[in-house]
Amino acid sequence: MAKRQNVLGINGIEGGDGPNTEEYNQIDPNILDCFPRASFPVDLFHWREDIRVLSPVYRAGREVDRRLRERLRGLSEQGLLFFSRNQIEAYTACVACNLDTALDDPNLTWEEKAGVFIGELARRQDAVYAHPMPQELDGLTRALSSFCVYVVEDSRRMGTVVQHLHCDLGPERRRINGSLLALAVYMEMHRGDIIIEMLETVALGFFLYDIGMSRVSPMMISRIQQLTPTEQRTMREHPRMGLEILNRLNLTRPELAEPVMQHHERLNGSGYPNKLSGDSIGHLGRIAAVADSYCAMVTGKPLRQGLAPINAAAELVGKERHYDQMVCRTLVRFLQTIPSSQQPS
Incomplete structure (x- = not known):
């Protein structure tokens, strides 16, 4: 032209x-x-x-x-x-600004729509964490409903979402990255056996899994120096704080409470807040633990760089006393389907 x-x-x-x-x-x-x-x-x-x-x-x-x-x-x-x-x-x-309109827009590729989804879900998640009120929760729930329907229609779409996650591993993205990665692992483990209503509930649980951290002082979270014993005890209470928020919002389903309460529990009983071990830790709690730990490993901090994805995944597989190895192997297999060009070097 x-x-x-x-x-x-x-x-x-x-x-x-x-x-x-x-x-x-x-x-x-x-x-x-x-x-x-x-x-x-x-x-x-x-x-x-x-x-x-x-x-x-x-x-x-x-x-x-x-x-x-x-x-x-x-x-x-x-x-x-x-x-x-x-x-x-x-x-x-x-x-x-309108997910349903974006999904129907023929001008956007799925890669571009994935970016729209991640941005909108992150915005809705941040709003709930900042103000855990019914109105903000409703906005997140509706966005997750649209997202779940779309990724179930074509399983390859979740892979594109995870590509986007690995393009931005900054500290401010750890929460949304952990939530979406947990959902990706769940979908991979239940491929061919997904009920959309259950998936929407599970997705909400993963998106609220760390909401107790909204009760922890930002100064404590961003502290570079090691926390004092008192601060460490306070930090370890954030799962219980998260459960209190869920109860206040009348979110009582176990699929919601399990990731919130168990994402820091470990199979050998060394985790917190309840030092659960073995079969006492539920399926969703195990997935949340792996996803949260993986994202913590690959996310950079002020005094250290994040691990390469392959190294973080290998470290999780090597900790069979801490993490469910079926979940870890599912994560590894899933990450192997993600083009390496989209991951940080």
Whole structure:
């Protein structure tokens, strides 16, 4: 396609049979409704069928008045409004405000939709941890419901999600990474035998597994120096604090309580808070323990780098007195299906 620039400094695109869909995508009216009302995040183009040209009609960031908004929506309803995929990140950020709309958007690849999901789930999870109230919980539950339905439709989608996790192993991502990895391991262990209603409950349990840490002082969590014995005792109480939060929210199902209470328990009884051992530790507690420990190992800290994924997985497999080896081996097999190019070197 040849380009020509107008007085606004926006390139108009001369087409042949139509816009190149690898470079320019249509914008659906429902997508347009996701954009901020005051200004839009991407440049917009009108496909002029009479002269076979994509003509610029809006530059990103400029004010949108009522007349312009109505005009753009009209073009969108006719299938004549396009944006450049060079601005896909800004476009995706807006679509993320409505997961159902994002899932139906043909302009987004599954890789891009996975990024939308992770961002939205992390936002919803952070909201619940910051303010564990029914309204925030409802937002997380609805987002998880959409996510579970989508990944069950195609098991390969969960692998793409885990690729994204390994692209960002920063400390601020440890919570969401641990939750999603636990869910991935659960789905792998129950492949072919997943009931969507149960999966949604299990997913919520994994997303709330560390909520007791919201009761621990941020200064204690970020402390570089070793904690005092008193602080260590306080830290080890966070699973019980998490259970108190669940009870206050009337979340009494065992699938929710088990990851919260048992993600620090170890098979040989050396864990906390109840020093459970062997069969006293449930299936979901064992998965949460492996996922949480793996993410702790690969996540960097101020005084040490995170381990390479292969080294962290090998270390878990070598600790058979602490971790369920069936869960560990499932994690290893699953990680082996993730392209190494997506993992940190």
